Amino acid sequence: MRGGFGIIDRPTKQEQLVSSGMRFAWSLVALVGASVINTGRPLGAQTARPTTDTLYMPRTIKAAYGKGTRSFDGRPGATYWQNRARYTMTITVAPPARSIRGTEEIVYANNSPDTLRIVVIKLFLNIHKPGAPRANGSPEEYLTSGVQIDRFAVNGASQPWNADAPVFTWRHVQLPTPLAPKDSVRLTFDWRYDISRLSNREGMLDPTTFYLAYFYPRVAVYDDSDGWDTMDFMDAQEFYSDFNDYEVAVTVPANYVVWGTGTLLNPSDVLQPAILQRFNQSLTSDTTIRIATRADVSSRSVTRQSENTWRFRATNISDMAFNLSNHYVWDGGSVVVDTVSRRRASVQAAYNDTASDYRNMVRYGRHALDWLSRNWPGVPYPYEKTTVVQGPAGMEYPMMANDESYPDTVFSRFVAEHEIAHTFFPFYMGINESRYAFMDEGWATTFEYLIGSVDLGTEAASAAFKQFRVGSWANARSPLEDLPIITPADALASFAYGDNAYGKAALGYLALKDMLGDNAFRAGLHEFMNRWHGKHPLPWDMFNTFNNVTGQNLNWFWDAWYFRNGYIDLGIASAQKAGNGYSVAIDNVGGMPSPVDIEAHFADGTTQRFHQTAGIWAADRRRAVVTIPTGKSVQSLSLDGGIWMDANPANNSWTQR
């Protein structure tokens, strides 16, 4: 979730949400003085239908389409390619010592048509080095000496590693021999780092609980549109990773349990028989099994009493993360995620026994997997498990989440559902989240709202959504907040990033769902997922697929919602009796094509709502004239956008004179 804005001087997610609410209240006060009188001038006549037959496309991406790697109907092109690698790692950790050591072999395959003379290596945790560029300031406890590379070799031959180079979270490495198309190269590293004492997305959760994420040297993505990904990791943007295969062995002292991405290959080597039995039972259980209780942990009867090596394997996945602790308790359960094959997925939770909300976490996780698999996105959960670990981050990794404990269990469930929804976007779909966060957070926020509507009821879910996800933008106080959603996310910060990635993007997807209807929307979403999962779709691939599958040119909608500066402000320009009802002219002052309810207040004291989808803006983005069919006499009309919060309610009503 980028929970927020995570650590330290950044507000936590919850604080950010609260502050959004506060901004909401303040801005309502401000709006009273700033109300705009709608003059009813014919905006539609001034602004002819914009030319939106084609969407803006950056030059680098146009070139990719030109080379046939992507197709204008939204499919991967005939010459689509992506690179991949096989990672084999051994990791040694012995808390409370902070040093983490790894040896690693990467066999990197070049499927591109290009001869690669360099490879770009990402060293994310160099963000902890003094002087590294960061989205936010950091206190002393955050700083470390970064990742030390003790040995680096290419195809077995040691190569110099210049540790003094003035780069931080990535660097390019010259290959002794260029890597030809269809060939592969073997890179080996011996590395170590001291885990940060201050944790957020990774780090020490406590002196004997370590969360390992972003931690191993890796090859950056080399793709058809941008070449090597040389974006600095600033602890704001999150992921862009190839789909790789991993074998990871994590060696820890006795009594430490390791939770991580992928299949635990050797549970019988590392667990005591009684714990092993409960673990195995949890894999087919529909209820929560307490795999390792506080009593088990206290009596040191969880792991075999020697140094243990925990072995994990994951294939075709974009990242690996681990948590290890000698005192977290461990719950597990499972749920059928594929009704056809009856495939089950495991849901596990690891937490301090004092975190009472976490006692429900397996249940929340089972519910999330079940609901997301069957409803929205309505694609079976694609992995074998998920593990939610108590930490401070509100942060997703493949098959792992690092979520805070909250006194309010509704909020705990909300955060778990959001992070688990990320399984689909970005992980399953291979989204370049670091540049197009709206295809990651936007979808997770969409699913979060839809599952919340079932959990809490639409009214409560909508109220929370308005407060947490929309209010900040509706009452924006900075021009940054109206930047187009397509703006590369690495150019955004703070609320500009938050609005574009989360609320604005989700409102667009939900407006599309409302306009197309569930069946057409689902068809577009499923075909997009079907075409691109395990690949690297760009926004244009998503837009083009929806156009292609629905048979509609939706570019007017994509353009207005995702490519333009704008906000939501609709106003009633005029209304008059016409035929068997009333003709109502609505101006789109803010520019976003949003749905709206027209509420009619009749002379007989009754009211009725007439829902209008965003489709009313298809012909003219600035002025829509709609008819509300009624035989009754209307006294007044008002507009209610619901979750599509109107930035200026002052022009939302009309009264019969």
Ligand SMILES: [Zn+2]
């Ligand atoms: Zn998220």
